[in-house]
Structures are given as structure tokens and as C-alpha cells.
Amino acid sequence: MGGHRPHRHLRRGSPQLLLRHLALHRGGAGPARQGHRRRPDRSGHRASRRRLAQKDHHRRLGRRHRGRAAWAARRRGEGPGSDARRHRPRNLPAPAEEPGSGRSAVTSILEPSVDTAERDSLIQLVRDFARSEVAPRVQAYDEAESIPLDLLQQMASLGFFGGVVPVEWGGMGLDHLTFSMIIEEISRVDHCLGVFMSMPSALVGGGLLAFGTDEQKEQWLRPLAEGQIFGGAGVTEPRSGSDVAGTETRYKRTGDGFVLNGAKAWITNLDKASFFVTFATNDPALGKKGLSAFIVPADTPGVIKNPMRNKLGFRPLCSGDLVLDNVQLGPDALLGEEGDGFTVAMTAVERGRLAVASRAVGLAQSCLDASVQYAKERIVFGKPISSFQMTQQKIADMAVSIEAARLLTNKCASEMETGSRARIEASMAKMFASDAAQAAATDAVQIHGAYGVSEEYGVARAYRDAKVFQIVEGTNDIHRLLISRDALNRGGL
Numbered sequence: 385m386g387g388h389r390p391h392r393h394l395r396r397g398s399p400q401l402l403l404r405h406l407a408l409h410r411g412g413a414g415p416a417r418q419g420h421r422r423r424p425d426r427s428g429h430r431a432s433r434r435r436l437a438q439k440d441h442h443r444r445l446g447r448r449h450r451g452r453a454a455w456a457a458r459r460r461g462e463g464p465g466s467d468a469r470r471h472r473p474r475n476l477p478a479p480a481e482e483p484g485s486g487r488s489a490v491t492s493i494l495e496p497s498v499d500t501a502e503r504d505s506l507i508q509l510v511r512d513f514a515r516s517e518v519a520p521r522v523q524a525y526d527e528a529e530s531i532p533l534d535l536l537q538q539m540a541s542l543g544f545f546g547g548v549v550p551v552e553w554g555g556m557g558l559d560h561l562t563f564s565m566i567i568e569e570i571s572r573v574d575h576c577l578g579v580f581m582s583m584p585s586a587l588v589g590g591g592l593l594a595f596g597t598d599e600q601k602e603q604w605l606r607p608l609a610e611g612q613i614f615g616g617a618g619v620t621e622p623r624s625g626s627d628v629a630g631t632e633t634r635y636k637r638t639g640d641g642f643v644l645n646g647a648k649a650w651i652t653n654l655d656k657a658s659f660f661v662t663f664a665t666n667d668p669a670l671g672k673k674g675l676s677a678f679i680v681p682a683d684t685p686g687v688i689k690n691p692m693r694n695k696l697g698f699r700p701l702c703s704g705d706l707v708l709d710n711v712q713l714g715p716d717a718l719l720g721e722e723g724d725g726f727t728v729a730m731t732a733v734e735r736g737r738l739a740v741a742s743r744a745v746g747l748a749q750s751c752l753d754a755s756v757q758y759a760k761e762r763i764v765f766g767k768p769i770s771s772f773q774m775t776q777q778k779i780a781d782m783a784v785s786i787e788a789a790r791l792l793t794n795k796c797a798s799e800m801e802t803g804s805r806a807r808i809e810a811s812m813a814k815m816f817a818s819d820a821a822q823a824a825a826t827d828a829v830q831i832h833g834a835y836g837v838s839e840e841y842g843v844a845r846a847y848r849d850a851k852v853f854q855i856v857e858g859t860n861d862i863h864r865l866l867i868s869r870d871a872l873n874r875g876g877l
Contacts, residue, residue, distance in 0.1 A: 503561075503562045503565065506562065506566060507562075507565055507566055507569050509542070510544065510566045510569045510570050511569050511572075513538070513539070513542065513544075513570075514569065514570050514572065514573035514574070514577075515573065517535065517538060518535065518570070518573045518574050518577065519573050521535065522573060522574045522842075523839060523842070523845070525700050526574075526699050526700050526845055527699075527839075528700075529693055529694075529699045529700060529702070530655070530700060530702065531576060531577070531580075531700045531701075533656075535577075536580060536611065536614075536656075537611070539577065539580065539581070539611060540610065540611025540612065541611075543556055543610075543611075544566075544570075544581055544611070545580060545581055545583075545584050545608070545609055545610065545611040546558070546584070546609050546610070547563050547581065547582065547584055547585030547586075547589075547609070548560060548563050548585045548735075549584050549585055549589060549593060549605065549609040550593075553593070553601050553605050553606050553609060554605070554606035554607070554608075554609040554610040555584065555585070555609040559797075559801050560735075560738065560797040560798070560800040560801045561794060561797040561798055561801065563582075563585060563738075563797070564738055564739070564741075564742040564793055564794065564796075564797040565742070566581065567581050567582055567739055567742040567743055567746070568742045568743070568745050568746040568749070568790075568793075569746065570746070571742065571743040571744075571745070571746025571747055571750075572746045572747075572749050572750045572753070573750070574700070575743035575744070575746055575747050575849065576698060576700045576701050578739065578742065578743040578746065579652060579653070579701060579739075579743070580611075580614065580653075581739075582735075582736065582739030582742075582743075583608070583614070583615060583617075583653070584605070584608045584609040584615075585735060585739075586732055586733075586735040586736040586738075586739050587617040587619070587661075587732045587733060587735075587736040588608065588615040588616065588617050588661055588732075589605055589608050589609065589615070589732075590731055590732030590733075590735050590736070591661055591677060591719055591720075591728040591729070591731055591732045592604055592605040592608075592661070592679075592719065593605060594728070594731045594732075595677070595719050595720035595724060595727075595728050595731070596719060597716075599716065600679065600716070600719065604659060604679060613658040613659070614653055614656040614657050614658060615653070615657050615658065615659050615660065615661065616651050616652060616653040616654060616657035616659075616660045616661075616706075617651070617652070617660065617661050617662070617732075618633075618648035618651055618660045618661065618662030618663065618680070618706050619648070619662075619663060619729060619733075620648060620649050620650045620651075621633065621646070621647060621648055621649055622647060622649045622705075625859075628663070628672065628675070628726060628729050628730075629671045629672035629675065629726060630668075630671075631646075631663055631664065631665050631668075631675055631725075632646060632665070632668060633645065633646025633647065633648065633662070633663065633664040633665065633708060634646055634664055634665060634666070634668075635664035635665070635666055635676060635678070636666065637666075638712075640714065640715070641712065641713050641714040641715050641717065642678065642712075642713045642715075642717060642718065643710055643711065643712055643713070644662075644664050644678065644680070644708045644710075644711040644713065645708055645709065645710060645711070646664060646707075646708050647705060647706065647707045647708065648660075648662060648705065648706040648707075648708075649705050649706075650703050650704075650705075651703060651704060651705070651706045652698075652701050652702075652703050653701065653702060654689050654691050654702045654703060654704045654706065655689075655691060655702035656702070657682055658681065658682050659679055659680060659681050659682055660679075660680045660682065660687075660706060661677060661678070661679060661680075661719065661728075662677070662678055662680050662706070662708070663675055663676070663677055663678070663725045663728075663729060664676060664678060664708075664725070665725075666722070672725075672726035673723055673726075674723065675723070675725030675726045675729075676718065676719075676720075676721075676722045676723060676724065676725040677718070677719035677720055677724060677725040677728040677729070678713060678717045678718060678719060679713075679717050679719055680708070680711060680713065680717065684711055684712070684713070685711070685712070686708060686709040686710050686711040686712070687706070687707075687708060687709075687711055688706070688707035688708075688709060689704060689705075689706060689707075690704050690705040690706075690707065691703070691704035692704045692705075695852075696848050696851060696852060697845075697848035697849035697850070697851060697852040698849055698852050698856075699848075730805070730807075731805075733810075733857070733858075734800070734805050734806055734807055734810040735800065735810075736857055737796075737810040737811065737813065737814040737857050737858070738793065738796050738797055738800065738806075738810055738813060738814075740814050740817075740818070740853065740856060740857045741789070741792070741793040741796065741810075741813035741814045741816075741817040741818070742793055742817075743853070744789070744814075744817035744818045744820065744821040744850075744853045745786060745789050745790050745793055745817050745820070745821070747821045747824075747825070747846055747849060747850060747853070748782070748785070748786045748789065748817070748820050748821040748823075748824040748825070748850075749786055750842070750846060751782065751821075751824040751825050751827070751828035751843060751846050751850075752779070752782045752783060752786060752824060752828075754828055754832075754841060754842065754843055755778070755779060755782065755827065755828045755831045755832070755843075756770075756779060758831060758832055758835075758841070759775050759779065759831055762833075769831070775831060778827040778830065778831060779831075781823070781827065782823070782824045782827055782828075785819075785820040785823060785824065786820055786824060788816065788820070789813070789816050789817040789820040789821075790817075792809070792812050792813040792816050792817065793813045793817055795809055795813070796809040796810050796812070796813040807866075808866065808867060808870045811858070811863040811866045811867050812863075812867060814857055814858065814860075814863060815860045815863040815864065815867070817853075818850070818853035818854045818860060819854065819860060821846075821850040821853050822850040822851060822853065822854055824846075824850070825843065825846045825847040825849075825850035826847065826850075828843040828846065828847070829843050829844065829847050
């Protein structure tokens with residue numbers, strides 16, 4: 385079973401960029417200031433400063449050297465800046481140029497031990513990349529229904545795929561809250577890129593990290609976290625979605641491994657994945673106890689990919705059916721032990737739901753940002769529509785629901801950081817955040833009026849995508865059942 389590493393020529397970007405972003409955006413190299421968010425600079429010089437910052441940003445993005453070693457060293461308490469961990473600022477102010485970015489001070493309550501200056505610098509790096517490299521291209525590749533490979537290569541060179549994967553396996557070793565926040569940040573421009581950022585830590589890489597052998601991690605997890613290869617997860621089937629225990633794909637033991645037969649549906653990243661973590665049963669009557677997990681290289685004979693086009697939303701992500709026709713696998717393809725499949729899936733799925741919630745919050749925030757800007761600029765009856773109370777009500781409802789969704793998502797991330805699966809917290813965050821995204825997108829289209837149904841302003845794309853959030857990673861109806869069952873069993877929350 386050979387590894388597929390098409391991007392070996394990539395070098396990871398300098399983590400010193402992170403500290404330089406602090407200097408650029410805060411006027412010095414020190415940690416982020418505590419306290420309230422600064423008001424946006426509304427002087428006439430703001431545009432020129434942005435142009436200068438963007439030029440400097442492009443220069444810094446061009447420096448590809450020394451990998452993520454310094455970032456990892458700071459997380460281990462080594463190297464320059466490690467002393468700052470003994471003097472941690474408690475709050476995470478939003479960047480000055482970001483009115484309404486919604487970075488609540490509650491993060492300091494949920495996770496007071498994290499160096500928020502370091503976190504803030506990483507968020508700023510992601511923000512700058514999204515604005516300068518993604519925003520000019522997102523509409524075109526949404527229409528083409530494919531994310532350009534060179535854009536993913538740029539993200540890999542900056543280490544954006546490392547997530548919570550430990551440094552020793554090629555990751556960034558982030559805490560779950562920082563992981564969630566950078567996914568939210570990229571999702572304010574394109575949440576589909578958040579899928580690639582989350583996969584090594586969640587549905588694809590989560591099982592590898594928890595159950596993989598060192599050999600499996602070296603062959604698959606490390607290049608996945610470094611962005612040298614991409615992966616997919618084969619969980620959903622034509623006749624089973626949320627009911628993982630109802631999997632019908634079968635496997636049989638052979639003298640030298642396993643044979644898989646069956647079909648998976650709605651597999652994300654079907655076109656770019658070098659391998660799939662998929663699930664099969666040796667006896668459907670055993671339910672979840674008969675389920676096992678396998679690593680299936682995409683070029684294995686018998687693996688058939690049937691992509692689909694013209695989906696309602698998530699169009700840049702190639703989704704489709706994965707058919708397994710007498711797929712022969714070696715003994716090293718088994719992930720964990722036989723019968724561990726359900727546990728492997730559930731170990732990764734909650735982190736996947738955290739990522740979905742983070743992406744939904746990012747999309748909702750982008751709807752609020754666009755609506756605020758448009759409402760201030762659109763003049764009707766001689767005054768901006770932002771002065772009308774019906775518009776103000778929509779803006780207020782958006783702001784409140786987004787903040788509530790963000791807090792639920794932050795709480796889920798903080799629970800995971802303690803080692804908890806955060807099963808119910810993940811369901812709450814995913815359900816509420818996706819509902820908030822759908823509501824925000826609906827109001828954003830309404831505020832934009834006729835422009836809202838065109839692709840010019842981007843809220844139409846957000847509207848299409850927001851609906852899909854209510855279905856992926858377990859429908860919101862299923863999550864309501866899980867949450868209510870837990871509350872009823874415990875007699876309340």
C-alpha cells in the first residue's frame with residue numbers, strides 16, 4: 385500500500401510571520417492588549433495603511449523557510465517568546481479594522497491558559513491570506529465547482545492543515561479553541577477551505593491519530609497534516625446516513641488481508657483524496673459491534689469514484705459516490721482492531737461537528753458583515769436603509785444569534801481540550817450554528833433586495849451553502865433528538 389505525495393516540493397512557511405503580524409497590526413511586537421476591542425479607525429488614512437499592509441503581507445507570504453518549528457517550539461515552551469506563557473493576556477481583542485468581528489472576551493473564561501497573543505497572530509495570518517489570496521478567486525472557483533490546487537498548496541506551505549495534530553506527526557499541535565477560531569476565520573471568505581483545514585484533525589485524521597499504528601500515521605497522517613496529500617471519509621451510504629451502525633458495506637477476511645464490497649455516498653473531496661477512511665461490517669446483524677475501519681488508497685483496483693455536479697451548495701467541494709468492488713486490502717489497512725469501527729467513527733465525528741459549527745459561524749459572520757456594509761451604503765428615500773427599524777431588527781437578530789452560536793462553539797472546543805468527546809456540546813454547537821447561518825443568510829438576502837439573488841454580492845452563495853450546513857454531519861433533526869434524549873435522561877441540563 386503505497387503513499388501518494390504529489391506535493392513533496394512544498395516547503396512550509398515561516399512561523400515568524402505570526403509574530404510579525406502582531407507588530408504590523410498592533411503597532412509593536414508585544415502581546416495583544418487586554419480589555420475591550422478598539423474602535424475602528426475611521427480616518428482618511430485607513431485606506432493607505434491597508435494598501436501598505438497588503439504590500440507587506442504579500443512580501444511576507446513569499447517567504448517560505450524554516451517550517452513551523454518555531455511555532456511548535458513556542459507551544460512546547462521553548463525558544464523565543466516562550467517566557468510570554470508565564471504572562472498570558474486573558475482577552476482576545478478583535479483587530480482594529482474589523483468592526484463587528486465578534487471575538488467575545490468569553491474565550492478568556494473558557495480557556496484562560498492559552499497565549500492569546502500567539503493565537504491572535506495566527507488568526508490574523510489566516511485573515512490576511514483569506515482576503516488577499518482567496519477573496520479575489522472564490523466566486524470563480526465556486527462557479528467552476530473546484531478549488532484550485534495552487535490555492536491549497538499555498539495553504540499547505542503556511543501550515544494551515546496542521547490543526548490539533550501533534551507536532552511530532554506533522555501538525556501544529558493547536559488547542560481546540562484556536563483550531564475552531566482559525567476555521568471560522570477562513571470561513572468568513574470561503575468555508576469550503578475550512579473543510580481542508582479540518583480534515584486532518586477531524587473525520588479523516590481523527591481516527592488515524594487515535595487508533596493508527598505509527599506506520600499508518602507516518603504513511604498517511606503526517607502527509608495529510610502537512611498538506612502533501614488529501615483524504616476523504618466513507619461513512620454515509622445510500623441507505624444509511626446518521627445511522628452508522630446500519631452500514632451495509634461488507635468486508636471479508638482473506639489469507640493475506642481483507643476484501644471490501646459496497647458503496648458510500650456523499651463523499652467529500654472525492655476528486656483530490658489520495659485515500660479514504662471507510663467503514664464496513666462483517667455481519668450486519670451485529671450492528672455497531674460488527675463495524676471495522678479501513679484505510680483505502682484511492683488508486684486501489686476496484687475503487688470507483690462517481691462525482692456529482694450542480695449541488696445546491698458546497699459546490700467547490702467535489703462530492704459523490706465511492707463504489708468498492710472487490711477491493712483487496714492488506715492487513716495493514718485495518719485501522720484499530722476488528723470491531724473498533726464504530727468507536728473510530730465516533731472519535732472523529734464530534735471534532736468534525738466542531739469544525740462544521742466553526743464554518744457555519746464564519747459564514748454567518750460574513751452575512752452580517754456584508755449586510756452592515758450594504759445597509760450603510762444603500763440609500764432609499766434619501767437615507768441609508770440602516771436607519772430603518774426593520775433593517776435594524778434583522779441586524780440585531782443576526783448579531784445575537786451569531787454570538788450565541790460562537791459561544792456554544794467555543795464551549796464545545798474547550799470541553800474537547802479537557803479530553804472529553806463533548807458529544808452533546810458538539811451536537812448543540814453544530815445544530816445552533818447551522819440554524820444561525822441559515823437565518824443570517826436569509827436576512828442578508830432580504831437586506832440586499834434584488835442584489836441578494838445575484839452572485840455579485842456573495843450572499844446568494846451564502847444562502848445556498850447555509851442550507852447544506854443543516855444537513856451535513858448529522859441533520860439538525862437528528863441532533864435535536866440526541867440533545868433531547870440527553871436532557872430527558874438527565875432530567876434537564
